[in-house]
Amino acid sequence: MISYVKIVTQVKLMPEADQAAALRSTLRTVNEAACWVSKVAFERGVPREYELRKHAYAELKARGLGAQAAQHVIKKTRDAYTTLKANIRAGNLGGEGSKRRVKAESKPITFRPKAAQPFDDRSLSWQLDAQTVSIWTTAGRLKNVGFVCSPDALKVLREHRRGESDLVEREGVFYLIAVCEVPEKPVNENPADWIGVDLGLVNIATTSTGYRAAGRGLNRHRKRQLDLRAKLQAKGTQSARRRLKQRSRKEARHTANVNHIVSKTIVTIAERTGRGLALEELTGIRDRVRLRKGQRAQLHSWSFHQLGSFLAYKARRVGVPLVYVDPAYTSQQCSECYHIDRKNRIDQATFACRACGFLANADDNASHNIGRRAEPVWIAGRESRVPDSP
CATH class of the missing domain: 3.30.420 (Nucleotidyltransferase; domain 5)
Known part of the structure; x- marks a missing residue:
């Protein structure tokens, strides 16, 4: 049986102005909906995903979400609580009664307006030859949204893309992060050394x-970034805050x-x-x-x-x-x-x-x-x- 290793391939979307507005509105809407679902889940003791659908699906449809988007919002919320529970069990938030753990357990999980939203093949299709995608939004289906990536990334997408892709916005730029399943080579059972x-x-x-x-080079780079962040934070002006945001992921x-x-x-x-x-x-x-x-x-x-x-x-x-x-x-x-x-x-x-x-x-x-x-x-x-x- 062939085994696969899952990797992610990221492409940069190049939407027109109206397409970008639709994508931005969609992310804001689905994450607001996820916050509402999280509140419902928290109040009801975080039920299983199937039970959570009974309490949330109709309301999500009323908010303008499509069937697939509503399902993904519910699943994303439930997965967030599963991750929280795993972190608590592993002790990553401190022991029982610690300030950090109590804070995490005392309120519903919230989602940032630009947090990633998963799309499956029903709500997102790829046209790899044309390097465009068709994607569902709250404003309707957007077609011919261009994307750019390296030739190697395009080759991996063409041969190994499987399952969901996440839409995310970073610093005003939209990205699609696609899951790819690449076949593993048979493990060398008798290594020479x-x-x-x-x-x-x-x-x-x-x-x-x-x-x-x-x-040495990486440590110097980190030191320069640390010193620059300290200077910009101390300055506190609007331009300094904008500069900090631009450099946040560098x-x-x-x-x-x-x-x-x-x-x-x-x-x-x-x-x-x-x-x-x-x-x-x-x-x-x-x-x-x-x-x-x-x-x-x-x-x-x-x-x-x-x-x-x-x-x-x-x-x-x-x-x-x-x-x-x-x-x-x-x-x-x-x-x-x-x-x-x-x-x-x-x-x-x-x-x-x-x-x-x-x-x-x-x-x-x-x-x-x-x-x-x-x-x-x-x-x-x-x-x-x-x-x-x-």
């Missing part, structure tokens, strides 16, 4: 093959681009050499690590999860096996004699073993430790997938 990947702040990623993605876009480049490079090396990838299990690192106040902004603005997720889905697309290993003592253990000592780590960049005298870059040493721990984890996972004998 394992590449350990050490993630960090000074070096974004260091591999046991010698590849190192220095974080750092996130830049970071995502860097993470895409780094992850693609690492996965390409693994694919070309027939090896697998090993990463540290970093879940909850922000809660475990204790840093000085000046270092907290750097840690919390660094996207550990994003780079890890990019590595995971790119590896799945090309059949590169990937495992997560226990991160304990990877920075304190010698990769030559396996001696563990906190004093082995001289400073951020230097590792010197107290037992055998091995000297190396600290991140290089950690990456070799991570790679060595991969094989037992892979074997255990592979054995667990074997079905029981009849």
